[in-house]
Amino acid sequence: MRPQVAFRDFRYPADYDAVMRFWVGIEKGVHISASDAPGEIQKKIQRDPDLFLVAEAHGEIVGTVIGGFDGRRGMIYHLAVSALFRGQGIGSRLMSEIESRLRAKGCLKSYLIVLRDNVDAMRFYERIGWEAMDRDLLYGKEFQ
Numbered sequence: 001m002r003p004q005v006a007f008r009d010f011r012y013p014a015d016y017d018a019v020m021r022f023w024v025g026i027e028k029g030v031h032i033s034a035s036d037a038p039g040e041i042q043k044k045i046q047r048d049p050d051l052f053l054v055a056e057a058h059g060e061i062v063g064t065v066i067g068g069f070d071g072r073r074g075m076i077y078h079l080a081v082s083a084l085f086r087g088q089g090i091g092s093r094l095m096s097e098i099e100s101r102l103r104a105k106g107c108l109k110s111y112l113i114v115l116r117d118n119v120d121a122m123r124f125y126e127r128i129g130w131e132a133m134d135r136d137l138l139y140g141k142e143f144q
Contacts, residue, residue: 010052074110
């Protein structure tokens, strides 16, 4: 029998340590950076408290997703589901809810990043309607 999974908004600071442990334990696809530090997550929650979701079972975090919205475009970060809970629709439900919340804010287009070696994630996103943007290049710069 599968445990009941509950979906809810992330609560800062109460959930921070558990979510960080969860992300560190994910085998592929989530990379912790300076933007995941407590102060940065607190800024995220102050800006968009409704765009950081968790899934939990038996009081343990088993899934996360973060959405961002700049008033024009959306961005998806840190979609992750515990290996023990994959294949149960948790990732799809998290994505569906974050997409719905972005649309409610007026977001018409959103982006996400998948590492080239994460083929399972690519297949998942394509299955739920996301498309690879082969003609575009992603650039980044860290401000330190």
